[in-house]
Amino acid sequence: MPRAQLIDQFSEAAINVGAEVISVDSISAAADYIFAKIEGSLLVPSFSSGARFKLKSALKKAGVSTEVDNFRAVAEAAEGGITGVNFAIADTGTLVLESTAEDIRLATTLPPKQFALLDPGKIVADGMEAVKPLRQMHQRDSRNYIAYVTGPSRTADIERVLTIGVHGPKELFILLVPGLSDDFLEM
Amino acid sequence: MNKQRSKDYRQRVDQALATPKLQDALHQFGDAFLISREKAFAGHDFEALRGNISAMKTEVRENHDELLQQFIDNAKAAGTIIYQAKTAADANRYITDLAKKKGAKLAVKSKSMVSEETHLSAALEKAGIQALETDLGEWIVQLAGQRPSHMVMPAIHMFKEEIADLFSKETGQQEPAEIEHLVEVARNQLRQSYLDADIGITGANIAVAETGGIALITNEGNARLASTMPKVHVALVGIEKLVPTLEDAARIIQVLPKNATGQLLTSYVTWIRGAVPCAGEDKEFHIVLLDNGRSALAESPQCRDALNCIRCGACANVCPVYQSVGGHVFGHVYIGAIGIILTAFYHGLDNAAELVKACIGCRSCVAVCPSNIDLEEIILHLREKVGDDEGIGAGKALVFRKVMQNRKLFHTMIKAASFLQKPVTRGERTIRHLPLFFSPLTEWRTLPAVADRALRDSFSQKSQKIDKPRYRVALFGGCANDFLYPELGLDLIEVMNALDVEVYYPLEQNCCGIPAIYSGEKETAVELAKQNIKAMLADNPDYVLTTCPTCAMALKHNFVEHLKDNPAWAERAEQLSKITIDAASFILNQLAGAELFADLAKSEKITYHDSCHLKRGVGVWQEPRHLIEKSGHELVEMEHADRCCGFGGSYSLTSHPDISKKILQDKVADIQASGATCVAMDCPGCMMQIRGGLEKSDVPIRAQHTIELLAEALRNK
Numbered sequence: 001m002p003r004a005q006l007i008d009q010f011s012e013a014a015i016n017v018g019a020e021v022i023s024v025d026s027i028s029a030a031a032d033y034i035f036a037k038i039e040g041s042l043l044v045p046s047f048s049s050g051a052r053f054k055l056k057s058a059l060k061k062a063g064v065s066t067e068v069d070n071f072r073a074v075a076e077a078a079e080g081g082i083t084g085v086n087f088a089i090a091d092t093g094t095l096v097l098e099s100t101a102e103d104i105r106l107a108t109t110l111p112p113k114q115f116a117l118l119d120p121g122k123i124v125a126d127g128m129e130a131v132k133p134l135r136q137m138h139q140r141d142s143r144n145y146i147a148y149v150t151g152p153s154r155t156a157d158i159e160r161v162l163t164i165g166v167h168g169p170k171e172l173f174i175l176l177v178p179g180l181s182d183d184f185l186e187m
Numbered sequence: 188m189n190k191q192r193s194k195d196y197r198q199r200v201d202q203a204l205a206t207p208k209l210q211d212a213l214h215q216f217g218d219a220f221l222i223s224r225e226k227a228f229a230g231h232d233f234e235a236l237r238g239n240i241s242a243m244k245t246e247v248r249e250n251h252d253e254l255l256q257q258f259i260d261n262a263k264a265a266g267t268i269i270y271q272a273k274t275a276a277d278a279n280r281y282i283t284d285l286a287k288k289k290g291a292k293l294a295v296k297s298k299s300m301v302s303e304e305t306h307l308s309a310a311l312e313k314a315g316i317q318a319l320e321t322d323l324g325e326w327i328v329q330l331a332g333q334r335p336s337h338m339v340m341p342a343i344h345m346f347k348e349e350i351a352d353l354f355s356k357e358t359g360q361q362e363p364a365e366i367e368h369l370v371e372v373a374r375n376q377l378r379q380s381y382l383d384a385d386i387g388i389t390g391a392n393i394a395v396a397e398t399g400g401i402a403l404i405t406n407e408g409n410a411r412l413a414s415t416m417p418k419v420h421v422a423l424v425g426i427e428k429l430v431p432t433l434e435d436a437a438r439i440i441q442v443l444p445k446n447a448t449g450q451l452l453t454s455y456v457t458w459i460r461g462a463v464p465c466a467g468e469d470k471e472f473h474i475v476l477l478d479n480g481r482s483a484l485a486e487s488p489q490c491r492d493a494l495n496c497i498r499c500g501a502c503a504n505v506c507p508v509y510q511s512v513g514g515h516v517f518g519h520v521y522i523g524a525i526g527i528i529l530t531a532f533y534h535g536l537d538n539a540a541e542l543v544k545a546c547i548g549c550r551s552c553v554a555v556c557p558s559n560i561d562l563e564e565i566i567l568h569l570r571e572k573v574g575d576d577e578g579i580g581a582g583k584a585l586v587f588r589k590v591m592q593n594r595k596l597f598h599t600m601i602k603a604a605s606f607l608q609k610p611v612t613r614g615e616r617t618i619r620h621l622p623l624f625f626s627p628l629t630e631w632r633t634l635p636a637v638a639d640r641a642l643r644d645s646f647s648q649k650s651q652k653i654d655k656p657r658y659r660v661a662l663f664g665g666c667a668n669d670f671l672y673p674e675l676g677l678d679l680i681e682v683m684n685a686l687d688v689e690v691y692y693p694l695e696q697n698c699c700g701i702p703a704i705y706s707g708e709k710e711t712a713v714e715l716a717k718q719n720i721k722a723m724l725a726d727n728p729d730y731v732l733t734t735c736p737t738c739a740m741a742l743k744h745n746f747v748e749h750l751k752d753n754p755a756w757a758e759r760a761e762q763l764s765k766i767t768i769d770a771a772s773f774i775l776n777q778l779a780g781a782e783l784f785a786d787l788a789k790s791e792k793i794t795y796h797d798s799c800h801l802k803r804g805v806g807v808w809q810e811p812r813h814l815i816e817k818s819g820h821e822l823v824e825m826e827h828a829d830r831c832c833g834f835g836g837s838y839s840l841t842s843h844p845d846i847s848k849k850i851l852q853d854k855v856a857d858i859q860a861s862g863a864t865c866v867a868m869d870c871p872g873c874m875m876q877i878r879g880g881l882e883k884s885d886v887p888i889r890a891q892h893t894i895e896l897l898a899e900a901l902r903n904k
Contacts, residue, residue: 017450109412109415126441128437134433138397142264143266146458156448168454
């Protein structure tokens with residue numbers, strides 16, 4: 001499938017499950033967008049593409065109040081968390097996050113707002129195609145915690161009424177940033 | 188038979204049937220589920236997908252020891268501690284001991300049906316450790332002191348007002364009964380517990396042998412927190428969750444959410460392998476692999492396909508019995524069709540004994556099962572086992588063994604009944620009221636009277652003038668056509684003669700044996716199969732026609748299955764199976780005969796009811812519709828056209844008349860809403876039920892067999 005079509009399919013599917021998909025052209029544009037979305041603090045764990053593009057300083061420069069360590073203590077009070085994305089799955093609008101590092105997990109499970117930086121070049125067609133990089137992750141590391149994230153957390157446990165945001169994030173913002181990374185094994 | 192158990196069960200059925208609010212909720216859920224499921228599978232070939240899952244799970248079962256060892260080795264290599272629990276008690280003891288050793292006060296649980304199976308929370312509480320459910324539905328059910336009534340939606344039986352009351356008690360303030368607010372209350376109430384908990388307990392949807400890791404398929408995000416925050420993580424996993432590779436896991440993930448909730452994918456799929464980092468150390472990660480009856484299930488050739496289940500819960504969603512009484516009645520810990528089977532193996536046959544009789548046999552679960560399990564077949568086998576263990580009741584056994592197996596005696600008794608019924612029929616064809624303790628049978632539907640002259644006695648009187656017949660076919664009438672609706676058989680002769688086909692009626696034919704099977708009396712069914720094969724093949728017919736799809740299913744499938752290991756009969760059973768066909772399909776497919784009826788009928792608005800055994804038993808639903816339309820009628824589809832009418836043979840007469848009544852009411856409402864003046868069908872059993880329901884509620888809509896409508900059309904010529 002051509003790349004543009006994959007991006008369209010991914011975006012449509014992600015929006016259908018309640019995520020917001022935003023195209024930006026740089027890390028600093030992403031930081032400006034995030035600043036407009038939160039007032040409280042943002043958990044910023046370390047990950048390769050973030051380090052390469054100096055995400056932490058870009059966020060600070062945009063005026064975002066960031067937390068960069070000691071997540072177990074500060075996560076509960078944070079308003080958001082941000083990570084990169086290893087790759088995405090088009091047909092279901094899914095993000096794949098290699099979350100073995102605990103800070104990645106804390107940043108994506110506890111705060112009500114989840115931000116994800118995705119290079120739109122890293123999208124596979126479906127869950128079957130995702131197996132190849134998934135297996136490579138398992139081959140590279142001996143222990144894994146890998147998350148497929150599709151929209152914000154949800155429940156229909158009361159009278160079958162779909163309700164967004166139960167125990168996990170209530171909002172998911174996917175920022176498409178071209179040129180961020182072409183390696184499916186890095187975040 | 189255990190009388191107290193039956194009595195308690197009856198009471199639960201009555202209670203559930205007296206709760207229309209629950210029924211409405213489950214009906215709405217069933218409808219919405221089918222729509223979103225269809226949307227989710229758009230562009231996918233469900234048959235191919237479930238074929239793959241079934242083949243893969245069967246391969247897993249055959250190589251189970253090897254794959255389990257591979258899983259264990261890989262898990263251990265990643266720092267996981269493995270415990271293999273033979274029984275539920277073993278699993279609970281291991282987890283409780285671990286909790287005590289850790290000095291744990293609080294364990295947070297995410298949803299796990301296996302932990303329900305072992306009653307883990309009760310075991311932990313007994314040891315002084317609080318086990319807190321964090322899945323919203325599970326938490327609600329825990330606060331209410333109940334058990335889940337659905338495997339995917341544990342609190343589907345509860346309403347927001349009840350939940351608001353439960354939550355108000357927890358928070359100590361009055362919580363309004365608004366769903367969004369209640370979800371927020373749960374978030375806030377449970378949040379701190381993830382941080383305080385010493386242990387996180389989860390289940391697993393999949394265990395991957397290739398990696399030694401598990402996958403969790405969830406929506407709420409609580410499993411992610413329970414597996415991240417506490418220093419110890421215990422995953423309680425049934426050994427049937429094993430798959431060989433990541434591709435196999437991906438195939439399950441592709442299907443499970445679509446078939447469970449109609450979602451393309453759940454919010455989270457979490458792949459966990461080994462002791463991952465936790466608060467600066469390695470997490471202590473235990474996987475408890477539970478057998479608890481699974482190996483025994485694998486040893487049962489008739490039942491072991493049930494191990495292929497991926498726990499989507501769809502078999503309950505579409506089940507008319509579940510929709511009528513809910514999962515607290517139609518289930519033990521596991522609910523719905525698969526629940527009946529798992530209960531028998533995981534919680535003992537005694538706990539399943541009433542439930543195996545509650546299945547009406549409509550096969551709607553089989554049609555949606557993502558692992559292609561023939562749930563009905565397995566339930567019938569278990570019914571037979573209960574029948575063997577407990578007896579099917581002396582009266583019933585007498586009827587089946589002494590009467591039915593002796594055709595002459597059986598038929599003499601039916602004919603005797605036609606005289607005995609005279610005082611109640613008052614010369615009419617239907618019985619509106621029965622006296623004394625029989626009266627409940629006719630409170631909600633009329634019953635057809637046994638005909639004065641059976642089809643077998645009228646058949647030879649009907650002249651058939653065909654010079655050179657294209658085919659000579661034998662009619663397998665079945666009891667209803669023979670003794671209740673003989674006119675249907677005579678109509679068939681007219682229709683066939685018009686198509687140059689000669690029909691004859693082998694007099695030695697007997698009941699098809701399905702009623703015996705449904706009552707757990709296999710011995711009689713096998714004997715009847717032999718009698719019928721002999722009778723139907725005796726005169727070398729070109730085809731054997733049926734007007735009853737249940738009989739068709741018996742002749743096409745059951746006889747073959749009963750006799751496949753009997754060299755004297757197997758081939759003849761196959762032969763009969765090959766030439767048996769329902770009348771509508773025969774007209775359309777073998778005779779290409781639709782044209783003969785073109786626009787002959789006095790046009791009427793007709794809606795079509797799909798009989799369970801015609802659509803899902805022998806795969807026929809388009810043929811009768813085509814014939815009805817071709818003959819000049821206007822066909823209008825009703826809602827739920829292929830939902831059971833509630834008949835189910837003895838189900839509606841003796842075993843579960845109250846549930847049958849409820850299902851019939853739904854059907855009558857759908858027929859009425861269609862705006863048709865006639866409802867067509869291809870099953871005398873459905874005719875009996877639907878006609879009876881329409882008549883009793885004075886709905887002026889007639890119920891006819893497709894063959895009767897075609898004969899009517901011919902007479903218009």
